[in-house]
Amino acid sequence: MRELKVDLGERSYPIYIGSGLLETAGDYVQKHGISIKSPLLVITDEKVAPHYLDTLLTSLETAGYAVASAVVPSGETSKSLKVYEEMMTSAIEAKLDRSSAILALGGGVVGDLAGFVAATYMRGIKFVQIPTTILAHDSSVGGKVAINHPLAKNMIGAFHQPELVLYDVDTLLTLPSREVSAGLAEMVKHGLIRDADFAHWCEENADQLLALDKDALAYGLLKGCAIKAEIVSQDEQENGIRAILNLGHTIGHAIEAIAGYGEFLHGEAISIGMVGSAKLGVMRGADASLHEDTKRMLKAIGLPTSLPEHLSTEDIMSAMMHDKKFREGHMIFIIPTAIGEVTIAKDVRAEDVRLVLEELKKEV
Amino acid sequence: MRELKVDLGERSYPIYIGSGLLETAGDYVQKHGISIKSPLLVITDEKVAPHYLDTLLTSLETAGYAVASAVVPSGETSKSLKVYEEMMTSAIEAKLDRSSAILALGGGVVGDLAGFVAATYMRGIKFVQIPTTILAHDSSVGGKVAINHPLAKNMIGAFHQPELVLYDVDTLLTLPSREVSAGLAEMVKHGLIRDADFAHWCEENADQLLALDKDALAYGLLKGCAIKAEIVSQDEQENGIRAILNLGHTIGHAIEAIAGYGEFLHGEAISIGMVGSAKLGVMRGADASLHEDTKRMLKAIGLPTSLPEHLSTEDIMSAMMHDKKFREGHMIFIIPTAIGEVTIAKDVRAEDVRLVLEELKKEV
Ligand SMILES: NC(=O)c1ccc[n+]([C@@H]2O[C@H](COP(=O)([O-])OP(=O)(O)OC[C@H]3O[C@@H](n4cnc5c(N)ncnc54)[C@H](O)[C@@H]3O)[C@@H](O)[C@H]2O)c1
Ligand SMILES: NC(=O)c1ccc[n+]([C@@H]2O[C@H](COP(=O)([O-])OP(=O)(O)OC[C@H]3O[C@@H](n4cnc5c(N)ncnc54)[C@H](O)[C@@H]3O)[C@@H](O)[C@H]2O)c1
Numbered sequence: 247m248r249e250l251k252v253d254l255g256e257r258s259y260p261i262y263i264g265s266g267l268l269e270t271a272g273d274y275v276q277k278h279g280i281s282i283k284s285p286l287l288v289i290t291d292e293k294v295a296p297h298y299l300d301t302l303l304t305s306l307e308t309a310g311y312a313v314a315s316a317v318v319p320s321g322e323t324s325k326s327l328k329v330y331e332e333m334m335t336s337a338i339e340a341k342l343d344r345s346s347a348i349l350a351l352g353g354g355v356v357g358d359l360a361g362f363v364a365a366t367y368m369r370g371i372k373f374v375q376i377p378t379t380i381l382a383h384d385s386s387v388g389g390k391v392a393i394n395h396p397l398a399k400n401m402i403g404a405f406h407q408p409e410l411v412l413y414d415v416d417t418l419l420t421l422p423s424r425e426v427s428a429g430l431a432e433m434v435k436h437g438l439i440r441d442a443d444f445a446h447w448c449e450e451n452a453d454q455l456l457a458l459d460k461d462a463l464a465y466g467l468l469k470g471c472a473i474k475a476e477i478v479s480q481d482e483q484e485n486g487i488r489a490i491l492n493l494g495h496t497i498g499h500a501i502e503a504i505a506g507y508g509e510f511l512h513g514e515a516i517s518i519g520m521v522g523s524a525k526l527g528v529m530r531g532a533d534a535s536l537h538e539d540t541k542r543m544l545k546a547i548g549l550p551t552s553l554p555e556h557l558s559t560e561d562i563m564s565a566m567m568h569d570k571k572f573r574e575g576h577m578i579f580i581i582p583t584a585i586g587e588v589t590i591a592k593d594v595r596a597e598d599v600r601l602v603l604e605e606l607k608k609e610v
Numbered sequence: 611m612r613e614l615k616v617d618l619g620e621r622s623y624p625i626y627i628g629s630g631l632l633e634t635a636g637d638y639v640q641k642h643g644i645s646i647k648s649p650l651l652v653i654t655d656e657k658v659a660p661h662y663l664d665t666l667l668t669s670l671e672t673a674g675y676a677v678a679s680a681v682v683p684s685g686e687t688s689k690s691l692k693v694y695e696e697m698m699t700s701a702i703e704a705k706l707d708r709s710s711a712i713l714a715l716g717g718g719v720v721g722d723l724a725g726f727v728a729a730t731y732m733r734g735i736k737f738v739q740i741p742t743t744i745l746a747h748d749s750s751v752g753g754k755v756a757i758n759h760p761l762a763k764n765m766i767g768a769f770h771q772p773e774l775v776l777y778d779v780d781t782l783l784t785l786p787s788r789e790v791s792a793g794l795a796e797m798v799k800h801g802l803i804r805d806a807d808f809a810h811w812c813e814e815n816a817d818q819l820l821a822l823d824k825d826a827l828a829y830g831l832l833k834g835c836a837i838k839a840e841i842v843s844q845d846e847q848e849n850g851i852r853a854i855l856n857l858g859h860t861i862g863h864a865i866e867a868i869a870g871y872g873e874f875l876h877g878e879a880i881s882i883g884m885v886g887s888a889k890l891g892v893m894r895g896a897d898a899s900l901h902e903d904t905k906r907m908l909k910a911i912g913l914p915t916s917l918p919e920h921l922s923t924e925d926i927m928s929a930m931m932h933d934k935k936f937r938e939g940h941m942i943f944i945i946p947t948a949i950g951e952v953t954i955a956k957d958v959r960a961e962d963v964r965l966v967l968e969e970l971k972k973e974v
């Protein structure tokens with residue numbers, strides 16, 4: 247079992263990563279000061295529940311907790327105000343009080359939804375993350391929780407840090423392989439922005455990671471979480487440096503926004519976005535190898551690195567203009583300068599981005 | 611113009627109270643660091659808008675802001691998830707960004723709703739309170755913002771402090787007289803919990819307050835805000851002392867919950883609750899004058915002090931058992947020990963409360 251502390255002053259919390267953690271979740275929860283006198287609510291989704299919900303409930307009940315659970319549909323549509331209201335109803339019916347905690351058992355969708363419920367139920371109660379996807383190594387660090395508005399993703403949310411994160415790598419074995427690669431995209435991203443050695447390690451260990459080797463996963467998740475945690479510690483509310491975590495996301499979000507539902511997973515879209523950002527980096531003076539290395543690393547974990555022809559460049563451009571990261575009208579991009587290093591550029595020209603999108607369609 | 615600082619470290623903010631502030635709102639907003647480059651959204655209600663919205667918009671536009679506005683129905687029903695979603699839509703359509711602010715022009719309903727929108731739009735943007743009711747001197751201090759769930763009031767919310775509060779006493783002139791008295795109930799409450807002199811001042815100046823004399827109002831609102839601000843500064847997240855602000859609210863909320871819609875305003879219900887709490891105080895050893903004084907002070911400002919026969923004691927009792935203030939099953943009450951002094955009792959017996967409710971029906 248590996249342990250990592252996310253350093254946020256009073257709101258600091260530990261991340262435990264390892265095998266067999268779900269069976270002992272009750273002890274962990276109790277050890278982290280969650281009152282046995284108050285009921286708990288586990289929020290999970292319909293794909294995760296059949297595999298892991300009973301194990302978790304049994305562990306919590308054995309530790310002495312009264313626990314209710316709520317199962318939401320799988321996928322992004324559960325990050326809606328409708329499901330949010332249903333979860334509030336479940337919390338009230340389960341008689342959660344101000345000392346209660348909400349536990350998220352699932353991927354980023356469940357984590358974001360349950361976290362926002364915890365952030366706003368009775369003006370905020372405790373929250374525990376039990377991630378079951380690789381992508382969730384990203385979403386479980388940093389305290390960003392949110393649901394979607396019909397007009398914009400993640401538009402309704404809060405900053406709400408968990409009491410602890412319990413990452414049981416055994417749960418990853420049932421993850422569909424496309425979700426595995428998509429989740430690893432964020433892991434590679436963490437290497438690309440801050441740690442060249444780790445980026446190279448991901449490439450070298452791509453086969454083990456894709457085969458869900460527990461040691462490789464535990465190390466990779468720990469490193470990924472640690473890099474994110476370090477950045478978040480410096481800038482909890484995203485007023486500055488935290489923005490570098492958005493490498494590949496400006497283009498990636500635009501691709502997600504205009505592509506047909508289900509065409510791209512988030513990790514796949516940002517993979518293309520990271521290749522695009524590397525291209526922008528080269529255009530702005532970085533060594534040409536930056537682009538080739540980035541592309542090779544992402545390919546190694548089975549991710550797309552080119553843009554399908556049928557996606558209109560102009561549609562992507564205008565989707566980007568709506569992106570909330572264009573603070574006060576400037577075009578802000580996270581641009582790599584070398585593997586493991588990025589810069590926040592506030593003066594990126596729309597023509598250059600358009601050119602990069604065109605070139606992304608020609609990548610092989 | 612009077613000024614008060616709510617002391618909350620980094621989240622400290624000023625309250626300005628006086629005449630003619632609405633006309634100069636744009637300058638105040640600008641002086642408090644709200645970017646002229648980002649659009650603003652004013653949220654108000656249909657009774658307030660015809661009187662004051664244009665004045666506010668003109669002042670903001672004159673100062674150089676782009677401003678959108680959204681008008682919600684008057685009354686508690688606007689604190690719903692449905693209206694919340696509509697406000698999010700308005701905010702997105704007005705292209706609010708992370709540097710934007712939301713301004714609440716109205717009473718506690720608009721303040722709580724707009725505050726919760728500001729707390730959760732893009733994970734939190736700036737917020738300005740422009741209260742137009744007397745009750746809002748209470749709701750505009752302390753950062754509690756919330757909407758209602760069909761099963762429970764104020765169940766969905768956050769702590770979100772405003773950048774500033776602009777309290778223009780001129781706007782109070784159009785307030786219906788029943789709302790005036792109900793708002794003054796919270797003012798008297800602030801005296802009863804912390805400041806005997808101020809409680810007596812409220813009684814002595816009851817006629818001026820009811821006649822909406824600007825000097826009396828400005829002084830009373832300032833004092834009321836100051837008492838609340840001092841308590842909130844000691845306990846921003848309501849983990850301890852802040853609970854004393856709930857004097858009269860345990861019984862009051864239960865009355866509101868079971869009485870027919872519109873039978874009692876919040877201030878009226880807590881007035882009865884405060885008389886009940888004074889009775890409990892006397893039962894627990896306070897001087898009998900405590901009850902008589904409390905009652906006389908509340909009557910002076912036109913508030914009810916007895917419980918109508920048709921409200922069932924048992925219904926009130928069971929409504930109280932659901933109240934979220936009964937943390938972990940104990941019956942917690944704020945009990946006065948003298949005018950200007952209260953204690954937090956955690957061991958109040960249900961029989962005693964039942965007896966007090968019965969006696970409240972016999973009050974004259
Ligand atoms: N809060 C943050 O900082 C942050 C960061 C990145 C992404 N996100 C959010 O995370 C979400 C994406 O997360 P995700 O990719 O984990 O999505 P997800 O939660 O939808 O999970 C992906 C799919 O895998 C299924 N699944 C999950 N765990 C499984 C398991 N162990 N076995 C079998 N199936 C399983 C789910 O039912 C779903 O169908 C997005 O909504 C995104 O906005 C948030
Ligand atoms: N956040 C807090 O700390 C806190 C504290 C106390 C109360 N509250 C909340 O405040 C709400 C009650 O506040 P309220 O009593 O101000 O209610 P309100 O906002 O509904 O206003 C009362 C009525 O007066 C009207 N009105 C408002 N200003 C007016 C004006 N200047 N002229 C004419 N009409 C006017 C409104 O349209 C409404 O009909 C409740 O929802 C309660 O939960 C919050």
Ligand SMILES: [Zn+2]
Binds near residue numbers: 384432512
């Ligand atoms: Zn991402």
Ligand SMILES: [Zn+2]
Binds near residue numbers: 796859880
């Ligand atoms: Zn009140």
